[in-house]
Amino acid sequence: MESKRTTVRDLRRHNRSALLSKLFFDGPLSRHELSSLTGLSAATVSNVTGELIEERLIVEAGLIDSDGGRPRVLLRVDPHYGHVIGIDVGETGVKVELFDLAMTALATVDHPLPSVRPDPATVVAQLASGLREVIAQTGVDEASIIGVGIGVPGAVEQGAAGADLVRVHAPTIGWDAVPFGRLLRDAGITLPLYFENGAKTQGQAEMWFGAGRGCGHAVIALLGSGVGAAVITDGNTYRGATSSAGEWGHTTIAYGGRACRCGAKGCLEAYVGAESILDRYRQARGGRAVSGADEHASLDALIAAAGRSKTAARVLQETAGYLGAGIANLINLFNPERIVLGGWAGLALGTKLLPDIRAAAQEHAMRHA
Numbered sequence: 126m127e128s129k130r131t132t133v134r135d136l137r138r139h140n141r142s143a144l145l146s147k148l149f150f151d152g153p154l155s156r157h158e159l160s161s162l163t164g165l166s167a168a169t170v171s172n173v174t175g176e177l178i179e180e181r182l183i184v185e186a187g188l189i190d191s192d193g194g195r196p197r198v199l200l201r202v203d204p205h206y207g208h209v210i211g212i213d214v215g216e217t218g219v220k221v222e223l224f225d226l227a228m229t230a231l232a233t234v235d236h237p238l239p240s241v242r243p244d245p246a247t248v249v250a251q252l253a254s255g256l257r258e259v260i261a262q263t264g265v266d267e268a269s270i271i272g273v274g275i276g277v278p279g280a281v282e283q284g285a286a287g288a289d290l291v292r293v294h295a296p297t298i299g300w301d302a303v304p305f306g307r308l309l310r311d312a313g314i315t316l317p318l319y320f321e322n323g324a325k326t327q328g329q330a331e332m333w334f335g336a337g338r339g340c341g342h343a344v345i346a347l348l349g350s351g352v353g354a355a356v357i358t359d360g361n362t363y364r365g366a367t368s369s370a371g372e373w374g375h376t377t378i379a380y381g382g383r384a385c386r387c388g389a390k391g392c393l394e395a396y397v398g399a400e401s402i403l404d405r406y407r408q409a410r411g412g413r414a415v416s417g418a419d420e421h422a423s424l425d426a427l428i429a430a431a432g433r434s435k436t437a438a439r440v441l442q443e444t445a446g447y448l449g450a451g452i453a454n455l456i457n458l459f460n461p462e463r464i465v466l467g468g469w470a471g472l473a474l475g476t477k478l479l480p481d482i483r484a485a486a487q488e489h490a491m492r493h494a
């Protein structure tokens with residue numbers, strides 16, 4: 126009997142999860158639409174949504190006309206049922222945002238980090254104070270916070286016993302097996318925590334809400350100061366044996382080439398990361414740096430200079446070539462339906478260079494892929 130009870134419970138859980146996910150990502154929807162989108166019977170949809178309404182996880186959200194019949198009631202996840210917090214530990218700062226369940230940002234806190242190689246204790250202090258600030262600003266009850274998702278640089282080794290045993294390995298900024306979960310607990314944070322590599326979290330966000338929607342196989346390629354990627358196969362992020370898969374920026378594009386922050390030579394990041402593009406431009410101009418208060422401004426200045434400067438145009442053409450070849454490697458390895466070019470530097474370069482990047486990718490990739 127025990128195994129039968131488990132089966133029934135699993136099925137119920139599965140149905141609840143399927144309907145809630147549909148409503149979260151694609152709501153508001155009618156019961157009729159839920160049934161055709163999930164393949165669950167009308168009776169099951171009616172039962173389960175009844176339960177979810179009773180628990181106040183979902184609410185009615187108006188009516189929609191049906192062809193000739195009675196108007197249908199629309200359902201959606203109740204935005205006020207709970208809250209979630211997202212944290213991005215980036216190269217230049219820590220951003221903390223508190224959302225309701227309609228993903229409306231209710232409070233945002235940005236803390237700059239003093240160094241490009243911040244020590245973990247500084248990051249933990251900024252995380253903990255950012256968390257307290259968004260909670261104080263919104264006045265929400267801590268018990269209503271369902272979870273805190275934290276994107277960090279480097280590889281995240283998920284602990285078998287949950288977030289408290291998570292370890293972060295980020296050699297480019299000098300982090301070696303940093304126990305972030307435990308450090309945040311020591312700083313007095315008791316909320317449920319979920320850690321993931323920052324490129325993987327951005328990739329997941331593109332798949333849920335952005336340019337990757339509707340794709341089963343995709344690669345989200347991210348260019349900032351550094352370079353990363355999230356590889357999605359069959360709808361799931363590919364992690365590998367110890368969660369370090371997707372380090373596209375540190376695949377070799379030129380054997381024995383330029384020195385990379387990771388310690389190796391010739392990595393893709395050493396050619397197409399914003400820091401490296403600016404460095405290549407400086408070298409091409411005999412050591413004269415491009416103007417700009419920070420990397421964003423300098424890269425914009427370089428892109429703007431391409432119209433009048435042959436050197437700037439050549440550096441950007443080469444960048445498109447390296448990036449296209451790197452993308453061709455992704456195409457040949459993973460056979461994705463779509464590659465999304467993102468990250469602040471990716472967006473800046475894409476505006477100007479997308480046709481050249483496409484051409485270079487096509488030239489280097491296997492034709493049928």
Ligand SMILES: [Zn+2]
Nearest residue numbers: 375385387392
């Ligand atoms: Zn590298």
